Amino acid sequence: MRLAVGLPNLHPGKGSPIGAAFAVEGYLYPTVVGNDIGCGIGLWRSELSAKKLKREAWADRLRNLDNAWAGDAREFLSARAIEPSGFEHSLGTIGSGNHFAELQAMETRIPKAAIRISGEAVYLCVHSGSRGFGEAILRDHVAQFGSDGLAVESGEATQYLSRHNHAKRWASANRELIAARVFERLRTKGTCLVDICHNWVEQVDLADRPCQLHRKGAAPSTAGPVVIPGSRGAFTYLVAPRDAGRQERIFGGPRRWTQMVALR
16 A cells, blocks of 8 residues: 545445545555446436426426336447446436435525536436445455455456446446436436546556555546536535645545535
8 A cells, every 4th residue: 555545535444444545556446346347427408497486296207217228228238339238127217325316406606617617507416336236346355355456467357347447437437327217307417517426436547656546535637627516405516626736636635626616
């Protein structure tokens, strides 16, 4: 372990803390990535007007969204060059825990903010991941290796990374389909503004050493604006991170922001 960084949302999790990033040389740890490979947050701008909110009518239309999608999941994935996973019955569903899909409208923004977002639109924020697919990948690893890591050059690591990358793409497609289902129910269309993953492992160079950077509930600060989600009436913030040096670019912290938009 070359470096471990706790971010402002640091809190206990199963096996490893959430809201943290870990740089490991020579090994990767599937149990640190966890069961929800590819989990992330997407933000879409709808064509609905924030001046004409229909809360009760919209709530009625959005019931039972976690039932299986009636469409062709394989065709949906194929159009995005993603192979089936065997868990297509869960594609387009939100899941449990802290996952959610929430309609939002802009509340406040910093004057002259570079984040271009309209106060007249209704937005959709989706937090979800790879559902049962990521869980199955982790279970297979634990059954063979427990909580042990995998040597980066090993065949087992190569096999894990192949499935991990598949699950990461699958998770992004899952958020896209959740949004599409919501917009279909509301009889509108949407444009994706942000879709950033916060659970995955990738290779980075740290002090000229190739390391496996494990992100656990830790979004990068190098992929544009970041969504800091709220729920149940709490604010969600769309923020533009300030680049504060190479190490902070790698880990996405400490969290300092140049512009901010608040959505409720």
